[in-house]
Amino acid sequence: MVIWTIANQKGGVGKTTTTVTLGGLLAERGHRVLLVDMDPHASLTYYFGIDAEELEVSVYDIFTRGKTITREEILQSLCPSTAERLDILPASMSLATLDRSMGNKGGMGLILKKALKLISRDYDYVLVDCPPVMGVLMVNALAACDRVLIPVQTEFLALKGLERMIATMALMRNAQQELAFTIIPTMYDKRTKASLEAYKELKAKYQDRVWSAVVPVDTKFRDASLAQTPPNVFAGTSRGVFAYNTLLTYLLQLGPEA
Known part of the structure; x- marks a missing residue:
């Protein structure tokens, strides 16, 4: 099982879109895929029409149960998506309380990693959608993954968010080996100077x-979310899906430490 964490300490850069689209494309290629929503705002959960406020079980229970949770209980907490071979481990608003209630407890940083290990034979790929803040949730998502995917909107403020994200991963290096990561320029508009300059700075740095x-930039992403369907299913020939398909091919060719 391969685990990718999609993270950036700035919101609105395309994390959930990246998670859903890559997940949908992996499923389309025949892989068994799990999407994990670690954001208390539950954007990934709502994307598929799952009401986070009505859930009886969510990713929150993995943290409250800790070592006592079983493989069967994790599988029972999953929700099917609107695409084949694609499941969701949904978020709930309760996740927002974890830093306050459990942030100082020992061993909190490896809970997700241990839980996913229990279902490692059930899925080929796991994609984890992170909140845009440093805390227990992001630490768990980073500690669990084989590679970090960092979507970065091609504009100046997003570059500053990337700097914070890189600094966070450097701190994580103290606890484990250096994290492999790939920066993904998103929301690129070749008609604007801001996109051109931001992309140039990304490549240079x-x-x-x-x-x-x-x-x-592709309005089909927004339309797909309204339809509660992965973009590759909703508009498989759109330019945005074409770009993510190219990205996926690139990621699959990378070695685990590249």
Whole structure:
């Protein structure tokens, strides 16, 4: 089982879109895929029409149960998506209380990693959608993954968010080996100077850590979310889906430490 964490300490850069689209494309290629929503805002959960406020069981229970949770209980907490071979481990608003209630307890940083290990034979890929803040949830998502995918909107303020994200991963290096990561330029609009300059700065500063292509602005992403369907199912020939398909091929060719 391969685990990718999609993270950035700035909101609105395309984390959930990246999670859903890559997950949908992996499922389309025949893989068994689990999407994990670690954000208390539950955007990924709501994307698929799952009401976070009505859930009896969610990813929150993995944290409150800790070592006592079983594989069967985790599988029972999953929700099917609107696409084949694609399941959701949904979020609930209760996640927002974890830092206050459990942030100082020992061993909190590896709870997600241990839980996913219990279902490692059930899925080929797990994609974890992170909140845009440093805390117990992001630490767990980073500790659990094989690679961090960092969507970065091609505009100046998003570059500042990327700097914070890189600094956070450097702190994590104290606890484990260096995290492999790929920077994904998103919401690129070739008609604007802001996108052109931001992309140029990304490539100059982070070089081969940046995926060589871009995800363009595409209204089909918004339409797909309204339809509660992965973009590749809703509009498989759109330019945005084409870009993510190219990205996925690139990621699958990378070695685990690249």
